[in-house]
Amino acid sequence: MDGVEGKSGGSVREEASSGKKSGVTRAARSLELVLRVVGMGFSLVAAVMVGVDKETEVVAITVVDTLPPLHVSLTAKWCYMSAFVYFVVANAIACFYAAVSLVALSLMSTKKTTQNGLTLALLILDLVMVALLFSANGAAVAVGLIGLHGNSHANWKKVCNVFKTFCRYTTAGFAMSMMGSFVFLWLVLLGTLSLHKKSR
């Protein structure tokens, strides 16, 4: 009787443990889906904010002190700076990848081997996105800082005193992209921790 009770107790504990595990897996899967949607959103907003940003200003340039200044129309646009082009392209790739990964996860087969393979592939691609987005953010922020403060040693004048709206929008775009890159970093961390738990 004792044995039966013991077995029954064990079975109940196993079921409870299995239910708890399944609940934890479901929660982790939901968090992953939410993070992918959020990462996609941040990358999309970042790419669009910098991609559509354009400002034209009329600037007075003094050529000779004795003559009145010349009024020249100048335009600031993302495609005039290679770092911003890289930034927009990198965020567009990350956004596209996040969308594809969401589709792949929703169509994922119930076969364990396929699931494992897809999980590993997504983890590696998430890692590639981390490298891509962090390098794009570094490039864009470095050029943005020169635009904001200039550099007296290289004699590069600041331009954000002229193109205020352009700089404001690109800064917001950079912030969005940074948040997006941290979301992808979080996804890699989640995937790694999940693999670590399974491997114990």
Add this chain to the structure above:
Amino acid sequence: MDGVEGKSGGSVREEASSGKKSGVTRAARSLELVLRVVGMGFSLVAAVMVGVDKETEVVAITVVDTLPPLHVSLTAKWCYMSAFVYFVVANAIACFYAAVSLVALSLMSTKKTTQNGLTLALLILDLVMVALLFSANGAAVAVGLIGLHGNSHANWKKVCNVFKTFCRYTTAGFAMSMMGSFVFLWLVLLGTLSLHKKSR
């Protein structure tokens, strides 16, 4: 007799499989150590190459066409550009971390729980290094490209026509750092694949 033969054969196969597994683990551990040494080397060389790089040139500047040009002494140095400061600091951190991780691995306890914990901690820190190095490379290369080609839209003149040696050394430093960042990316990939294998 058959059963004994079967068991004996099974035991031989198990031993062979265990020996093969142990050999694979040893090879993976050796590859990891080599990669950490290589990563440390690349980061160190990158930080030193850009950190000690300095060039002073005398430049002729024409103020008024009717007067002879002024000869001004100009210096190029890593600390004059925030992106280069970030680059040197990031590479120094990566180099220091790689050294610490090598010490930690060599002093690693034989206890499985401690090994697992350290492996996970190093994997997460490798990932942080990937993010740090890729952003630093992005920043340095973006500013380096402006120095090389200039930007007519922002009226930022190229400086690499004057500071040729400085630009050559910083370019070599960027290449070293890029290789270092790919080594850290490789370390994260190796760690992830190893966890994936264990989790199956």
